[in-house]
Amino acid sequence: MAMHGMRGLAIFISDVRNCQNKELERLRVDKELGNIRNRFKKEKGLTPYAKKKYVWKMLYIYMLGYDVDFGHMEAVSLISAPKYPEKQVGYIVTSCLLNENHDFLRLAINTVRNDIIGRNETSQCLALTLVGNIGGREFAESLAPDVQKLILSSSCRPLVRKKAALCLLRLFRKSPDVVNVDGWADRMAQLLDERDLGVLTASMSLLVSLVSNNHEAYWTCLPKCVKILERLARNQDVPQEYTYYGIPSPWLQVKTMRALQYFPTIEDPNSRRTLFEVLQHILMGTDVVKNVNKNNASHAVLFEALALVMHLDAEKEMLSQCVALLGKFIAVREPNIRYLGLENMARMLIVTDVQEIIKRHQAQIITSLKDPDISICRRALDLLYGMCDVTNAKDIVEELLQYLSSADFTMLEELSLKAAILAEKFAPDLSWYVDVILQLIEKAGDFISDDIWFRVVQFVTNNDDLQTYAAAKAKEYLDKPAVHEKMVKVCAYILGEYSHLLARRPGCTPKEIFSIIHEKLPTVRTTTIPILLSAYAKILIHTQPPDQVLRNQIWAVFTKYESCIDAEIQQRAVEYFALSRKGAALMDILAEMPKFPERQSSLIKKAEDAEGGTAEQSAIKLRAQQQPSNALVVTNQHPANRAPPPVSVGQLSLVKAPSMDDTEDHSIERAPSQENVNISKVDPQAPSADLLSDLLGPLAIEGPPGAAVQYEHNATPGLDSGPDASAIVPVAEETNTIQPIVNIAERFRALCFKDSGILYEDPYIQIGIKAEWRAHHGRLALFLGNKNTSPLISVQALILPPAHLKMELSSVPDTIPPRAQVQFPLEVVNLQPSRDVAVLDFSYKFGTNKVNIKLHLPALLNKFLQPISVSTEEFFPQWRSLAGPPLKLQEVVRGLRPMALTEMENLLHSFGLMISQGLDPNPNNLVASTIFCSEKTHGMLCLVRIETDPADRTQLRMTLASGDPTLTFELKEFIKEQLVSITTVTPAPPAAPPTPQILSSDPAALLAGLLS
């Protein structure tokens, strides 16, 4: 061994080592850096030896972790030194100090290239090493052809060729285009015939990279790989130099099997047979031996063989051999083997049919979860997570919960997230899910992301039968002395919403609930206080009859925070205080939160995103679909497809009530704390209120029953029904002793042209409706509000749909609790055009009074119309092609109330027709278009033309056209009915029959002729 010393370097290293502390070391290093800097700067005639010495020192200093921001130039310049020792140092230090992104490297490209194409073998090696280690794109583009030549050159020795092969691998990674597939595939195959194992190993690495990118091009390499593997693993035909602890080059074996995993299958039966024999040999012939290196090497080969078997999806027998082996591995004491056993078992999960066998090892895997080695715990956790399904979820999640208390700090976040996801995905029942999450928060509150507790709130909100349980649990947890802040948040939220459900239980009076929550207030941070304030406000409103003492207590809290420096707290305090002082009038703002729209769990989504598009993911999804439990029960509020017409709503326009169709408002990504503050959206200037406010509004109002409706008047201007309107709408049955306090016909008419409002009201009940329409589907929500302090019983609702509508009503509860509102959805599908109206047969009992009402439901033909604008170029060809009955129908309507053209336009617009301005040159005519949606017709274009006579506004002529005769007829009749029905106060005098002359006298007679 030749030790050629550099005295200066050795002295410097000793000096640094002798420094007593970091401070002194820094001083010594700074001094040396100053020295080197000066030398580089001043002495131009620095001897190569001196330069070499300083560059080494720089590398040493750099290695110690100090910034070396100069001298790169000197290092790079040494590369072009004529003598080997300097050149070598230049190359090595450059490749250590710089990375591929340094500009200095560009300076060296030419020198490096000259060394590569030069005849000096040692220089070639140095240059190839540098490029192979830190070469970037530019190197790839300028050097790849030279490097390729070297690999194949017969005059080059193996030491150059193997470096060239790996150098090309680097260049290929940086810029895949530099390897021309067509030309290179054959040469790659040739390279695999190489006898020198050094070159072969390097070439195999290159092949792995190439096939991973494009396996098709390299198919000729496949049989050669099998041959190589056979030669190594079975025939053990390698020079002594290349056996490692008696194993023929384990690295080459591993790489060869890795390359084979990039080919999708092995079609050639001979190769396939040979390969399976070899694999079988490896699987069976690997024994555990004493020597750790031999053991590692043989198991490196074995695990690669396992991976290859899994990839080839071999015969069942072989797979079960693999599972058996893995089962053995996860039980051994040797930690490396156990670690890899767990990891590979998790990979094995993607193979079908083995899951059941893997489940048998559950107990063993749980033992590994508790291993002191965090690496092994992680693998065990991953495997448990992957193998979890409905059958074992309870056991696994409970193990995870137990493990939380003893788990390594760095594991907690992942552990709690996985437990939460599994609990959600496979919960056998929802109360168990709530239990799990609350336990998680209790044990690992710091590591529970907000997503997790938002999700619980969402589940509880959407599942009525869960609310009482959750509230009781929340109280239980808050009763404990030291509670995590996240627990305070979630419990306060749940108690705020649902503690009134516990009211009859001991220790659960509103006052007691309040004091339990309020006890925690001094311990929480400002971000939590708003949630507590909301809870107080909700407790206050749910307390019936009002409790003066509690009210004063809560008001004191609000007053205290009125001047809080935190804007959010301040705003809530001020607003809640103001609201609660207003009495019941505005308190429905604090009613229970509406149900959340159904959506994918953000947790599961996160987990899936993290997993990427692997087969594993699909397996998880598949299992997620199979699981029968815990479907989210939600109301499915899709955002309305078309915006309901704006309605001005008297007093209530002050407040924006929680909007049901505004999904943004309820996104779980946002904290319920924020959703809770619908109250903070009070906007005194808001000109129009959300449509729902009139729905939710009156229920909580103490005032006289009639008050609720007054602002409904004039909701749709121009549609005031006349006295005869009741002819269309049969009202409540005569036998009822209880009389409605609203004009039902009027309500119905109003609802025909808007999507939410009150359908019916009497002294005991109010029925509201809210609808969303999308193409031929409709989703109605009926709101039944009990206005009294005693329950309504024997509640029954029956839908009598006409033939053309498919309606599904979810079950209606038998009882409506006092002062409560229940909501139930109604799905509507429009099968075909028809003007028939659906009827809701509704009955309830209040005391001894039985009330039975039949109400028309506003699911009319026009609800399935979608206005569409049609241009002149589109209109006329359509109009012409729909020539004559039954597709095109015309009728003259007489006896109408005279109305201005704009009024008529508004009316048509409210039906869902789009007026095409200027399409008809006659200003007295209207042309409109719309799309009608039903299951039978799908979306069908309807064209309408209305000709009015300026001389006699009591009559008009309608022409309708569509691709469906029924549709044309029904739509014509519908419009006619609507026009007639608004013929109110002044019955039209009998009018002269319209004659064609009226129209032909028109200046636009020509067009009219064309149009009709």
Place this chain on the structure above:
Amino acid sequence: MIHFVLLISRQGKVRLTKWYSPYSQKERTKVIRELSGLILTRGPKLCNFVEWRGLRVVYKRYASLYFCMCIDEDDNELEILEIIHHYVEVLDRYFGSVCELDLIYNFHKAYFILDELLLAGELQESGKKTVARLVSAQDSLVETAKEQASSISNIIAQATK
């Protein structure tokens, strides 16, 4: 592929770093700090793998020195573990029962040898004798150059006498 190789002493002193993936100076310092904290604190008899930033670090302790190699998650860990051992054996053969001090004062040698063993983050040569032969060939080249240099300077010295 191997992203980097680190040799760290039990006290956390860095004895060698080699980066095959582009890391900036800042990142390099951070990586070393993080991994020292992660690996040096691990007790004996644990497995030789550490999961870190979606990658795997395979490490092995020899006396007071930790040899670490960082690889991709789906690489073969045991194969890398034996590359580490292979490197140690070559060092051992070169220095004759290698110790940490050898590597401190001859860190450049450790680099030369590593460059014969690994290239582009892949194993280049698995024959111990081959590596030894190549490294000693380089050494003798350096020696020859030195002798030449000194003989030339002798000639010059004599000529200028």
